[in-house]
Amino acid sequence: MTLHSPSRAPRAPRAPRDSHSGGLDAADALDAPPSLRIDPLIDDPDTRIIVCCGAGGVGKTTTAAALGVRAAERGRRAVVLTIDPARRLAQSMGIDQLDNVPRRVEGIADPTGRGELHAMMLDMKRTFDEIVEAHADPERARAILENPFYQSLSAGFAGTQEYMAMEKLGQLRARDEWDLIVVDTPPSRSALDFLDAPKRLGSFLDGKFIKVLMAPAKVGGRAGMKFLNVGMSMMTGTLGKLLGGQLLRDVQTFVAAMDTMFGGFRTRADATYRLLQAPGTAFLVVAAPERDALREAAYFVERLAEEEMPLAGLVLNRVHGSGAARLSAERALAAAENLDEGRIVDHMPGKTGVRDVVHDPDDVHDELDEHHEHHVPGLYDAADASPESPSAAADGRAVGHSAEELTAGLLRLHAERMQVLAREQRTRDRFTALHPEVAVAEVAALPGDVHDLAGLRAIGDRLAANDRR
Amino acid sequence: MSRLQVVSGKGGTGKTTVAAALALALATEGKRTLLVEVEGRQGIAQLFETEALPYEERKIAVSSGGGEVFALAIDAERALLDYLQMFYKLGGAGRALKKLGAIDFATTIAPGVRDVLLTGKACEAVRRRDKLGGYAYDYVVMDAPPTGRITRFLNVNDEVAGLARIGPIHNQAQAVMRVLKSPQTAVHLVTLLEEMPVQETADGVAELHEAGLPVGKVIVNMVRPHLLDEEAVQSAADGRRDEIARVLAAAGLGGAGGGLVGSGATVGASGMGAGAGAGTDAGAGTSGGASGAGAVPGVDGGTGAASLVDPLLEEAAEHAQRVELEREQRAALRRLELDSYELPLLSEGVDLAGLYRLAKDLRKQGAAES
Numbered sequence: 001m002t003l004h005s006p007s008r009a010p011r012a013p014r015a016p017r018d019s020h021s022g023g024l025d026a027a028d029a030l031d032a033p034p035s036l037r038i039d040p041l042i043d044d045p046d047t048r049i050i051v052c053c054g055a056g057g058v059g060k061t062t063t064a065a066a067l068g069v070r071a072a073e074r075g076r077r078a079v080v081l082t083i084d085p086a087r088r089l090a091q092s093m094g095i096d097q098l099d100n101v102p103r104r105v106e107g108i109a110d111p112t113g114r115g116e117l118h119a120m121m122l123d124m125k126r127t128f129d130e131i132v133e134a135h136a137d138p139e140r141a142r143a144i145l146e147n148p149f150y151q152s153l154s155a156g157f158a159g160t161q162e163y164m165a166m167e168k169l170g171q172l173r174a175r176d177e178w179d180l181i182v183v184d185t186p187p188s189r190s191a192l193d194f195l196d197a198p199k200r201l202g203s204f205l206d207g208k209f210i211k212v213l214m215a216p217a218k219v220g221g222r223a224g225m226k227f228l229n230v231g232m233s234m235m236t237g238t239l240g241k242l243l244g245g246q247l248l249r250d251v252q253t254f255v256a257a258m259d260t261m262f263g264g265f266r267t268r269a270d271a272t273y274r275l276l277q278a279p280g281t282a283f284l285v286v287a288a289p290e291r292d293a294l295r296e297a298a299y300f301v302e303r304l305a306e307e308e309m310p311l312a313g314l315v316l317n318r319v320h321g322s323g324a325a326r327l328s329a330e331r332a333l334a335a336a337e338n339l340d341e342g343r344i345v346d347h348m349p350g351k352t353g354v355r356d357v358v359h360d361p362d363d364v365h366d367e368l369d370e371h372h373e374h375h376v377p378g379l380y381d382a383a384d385a386s387p388e389s390p391s392a393a394a395d396g397r398a399v400g401h402s403a404e405e406l407t408a409g410l411l412r413l414h415a416e417r418m419q420v421l422a423r424e425q426r427t428r429d430r431f432t433a434l435h436p437e438v439a440v441a442e443v444a445a446l447p448g449d450v451h452d453l454a455g456l457r458a459i460g461d462r463l464a465a466n467d468r469r
Numbered sequence: 470m471s472r473l474q475v476v477s478g479k480g481g482t483g484k485t486t487v488a489a490a491l492a493l494a495l496a497t498e499g500k501r502t503l504l505v506e507v508e509g510r511q512g513i514a515q516l517f518e519t520e521a522l523p524y525e526e527r528k529i530a531v532s533s534g535g536g537e538v539f540a541l542a543i544d545a546e547r548a549l550l551d552y553l554q555m556f557y558k559l560g561g562a563g564r565a566l567k568k569l570g571a572i573d574f575a576t577t578i579a580p581g582v583r584d585v586l587l588t589g590k591a592c593e594a595v596r597r598r599d600k601l602g603g604y605a606y607d608y609v610v611m612d613a614p615p616t617g618r619i620t621r622f623l624n625v626n627d628e629v630a631g632l633a634r635i636g637p638i639h640n641q642a643q644a645v646m647r648v649l650k651s652p653q654t655a656v657h658l659v660t661l662l663e664e665m666p667v668q669e670t671a672d673g674v675a676e677l678h679e680a681g682l683p684v685g686k687v688i689v690n691m692v693r694p695h696l697l698d699e700e701a702v703q704s705a706a707d708g709r710r711d712e713i714a715r716v717l718a719a720a721g722l723g724g725a726g727g728g729l730v731g732s733g734a735t736v737g738a739s740g741m742g743a744g745a746g747a748g749t750d751a752g753a754g755t756s757g758g759a760s761g762a763g764a765v766p767g768v769d770g771g772t773g774a775a776s777l778v779d780p781l782l783e784e785a786a787e788h789a790q791r792v793e794l795e796r797e798q799r800a801a802l803r804r805l806e807l808d809s810y811e812l813p814l815l816s817e818g819v820d821l822a823g824l825y826r827l828a829k830d831l832r833k834q835g836a837a838e839s
Binding site for chain 1: 479480481482483485512515569570571573574615617628632633634635636638663664665666668693694696697700701704705709712713715716717720721722777779780781782783784785787788790791794816817818819
């Protein structure tokens with residue numbers, strides 16, 4: 001319970017974030033992490049915001065979308081805010097147009113009829129523009145929108161996307177049209193930029209620097225601030241030298257025009273930050289069972305704890321399993337070799353679906369590598385010459401495979417699978433050793449990408465399959 | 470051969486690993502390579518199993534034939550202070566600026582300044598000469614931001630040059646752009662044989678072309694061996710279970726099937742086939758067949774071996790389906806008409822030895838040839 005003090009998680013016992021009272025099954029081994037229970041989390045009317053964060057490429061957006069679909073089909077009025085969805089996923093949800101407002105997703109099947117799903121893709125420039133338009137009189141708004149410095153800032157430089165994602169979240173929450181908001185987070189250069197950006201903006205707006213930028217207008221008559229004055233004149237001089245006079249003027253014009261709005265920015269940034277800490281919010285750290293992704297995940301977990309953000313657990317995507325896990329890679333490979341040796345006597349080698357390899361009976365790893373080096377050369381070579389190409393496949397069909405050949409191939413595949421399993425287990429063990437308290441939901445690996453509602457539904461099923469473990 | 474090699478790729482494709490392997494591959498025969506990191510993640514240090522890199526160039530590896538790899542984690546704030554010192558002798562003013570929050574403003578909020586500083590530092594290393602007049606580094610390899618951001622990141626100098634129409638920032642931005650848009654630079658994109666990374670690669674290539682930035686190679690990472698083709702899987706699933714069970718039993722694997730662990734594999738291939746897109750009919754079909762039939766009774770060697778058949782066939786069906794999807798992705802990559810390198814999946818994960826192995830693979834494919 002290092003992550004949330006009991007006073008901040010006074011939830012029903014079924015609440016998954018309390019791993020000690022509700023999340024741990026008797027069946028779970030002592031050292032296995034507690035299961036993250038997805039359905040109780042998304043069913044709980046007190047859960048109002050779910051934030052999916054994690055390294056890039058781990059399936060964050062897909063997880064967010066799948067949670068939205070599942071929540072809606074279980075009766076919630078849900079909205080999913082995605083940042084940068086894959087095109088086909090966006091198309092399948094009907095949000096590939098950037099109009100910066102949630103659209104209803106068709107095809108949601110909730111037997112109760114209450115559930116609805118809306119989805120939107122963040123348009124950061126538009127979000128920024130709307131803030132300006134909403135908080136400045138028309139003339140001032142136009143001055144800001146036409147300022148070259150503003151145009152660059154809003155078009156997506158460091159931190160803008162993160163800030164606008166949080167801004168949009170605040171807006172959606174304020175509208176109170178949805179009882180559950182699922183947020184995807186930007187693929188940030190550093191893990192928690194989306195948390196840091198509002199604060200950074202705040203500290204900038206409160207800082208002296210902004211006063212310096214405004215200096216030409218204000219600095220003149222201030223006695224008693226000698227040090228600052230020296231600093232400022234040096235500053236404006238330096239800035240002019242560095243930026244060139246015209247850019248400095250652009251910046252100053254921008255800052256002057258934004259001046260009255262800054263208070264509003266800061267207030268909203270603070271409010272969103274507090275919203276994220278509130279009990280109705282649940283953070284899900286998304287990862288894949290790979291070293292880098294889980295290292296990032298560990299970092300997220302630590303940062304969220306530091307910021308007192310409520311962590312619900314870890315979603316581990318793309319986990320491999322095997323129905324024959326008792327058969328070790330070593331045994332499978334040894335058996336495959338024996339079969340091959342028999343085959344070399346009985347049959348002509350080659351012309352089969354099972355490829356011939358150079359064997360090194362002592363080293364499982366080397367064997368697969370050898371295999372690879374021999375048979376998957378350059379990209380184009382492999383594509384042309386692989387037995388999956390029509391000609392080779394036809395060849396295979398014509399010749400047919402002996403049961404020994406087939407079985408040896410199956411065993412080799414199984415050995416590869418078992419090696420993947422072992423590697424995944426090691427990386428997960430490392431994470432669990434660091435953060436044994438974090439509840440985990442595993443999602444079995446799929447052979448292909450997901451880009452339709454049926455696929456998202458299946459992911460949702462897999463997410464919730466942990467509930468019953 | 471381009472002296473600045475920029476390595477980008479979708480998150481999760483292993484671009485840091487590839488950048489490091491490329492730096493090693495280029496550092497052959499006494500060559501010196503600088504590997505730079507710009508996102509402050511300390512990924513290089515973790516990969517080379519050293520402590521966090523400071524803001525200074527330090528040697529982290531030697532390559533075959535006495536080549537050396539240096540590494541640098543570029544820090545925008547330090548780069549800015551350096552820059553002020555170097556060009557304006559403003560060391561003291563730098564501290565004052567920092568106190569005022571100006572440095573923070575410049576490196577985190579001001580549009581583009583951060584990216585200009587990062588690319589600027591890398592270009593400085595490319596141009597730097599040693600005392601004898603030769604290049605300080607033969608190659609600079611940059612572990613760059615992901616594909617979705619790479620064009621903006623590299624092209625930011627253009628925008629900044631437009632924003633600051635005169636002055637030193639303008640000049641600096643233009644100087645950087647001259648390097649980045651020249652044949653001295655190559656931007657490589659790392660991908661996996663999966664739909665989303667391939668799509669991002671295609672988008673990235675189009676964006677780079679449009680911005681006039683030089684596209685290098687497509688580097689296909691984590692390629693897995695193809696062990697069994699679809700035909701074989703199909704034929705195995707079509708009524709040859711008994712034979713396979715018999716062979717398994719004869720191979721002495723009868724005992725191994727007892728007490729199977731059903732962790733997740735039972736939800737492996739079934740159901741999702743339809744959702745996974747085009748070309749998966751065969752895969753989905755076989756997996757359905759595999760999970761439907763159950764154990765084969767009355768086979769020599771007992772139920773132990775027989776109960777292995779279904780899980781093995783299921784794994785094979787998933788494999789066949791993946792191979793088919795990979796074939797589609799290879800075709801999509803071929804349409805980009807770019808040269809490519811290919812790196813294997815290291816089933817044990819990438820450690821230092823693995824990194825050298827990947828470097829060797831890259832060299833074999835000609836990555837170090839000029």
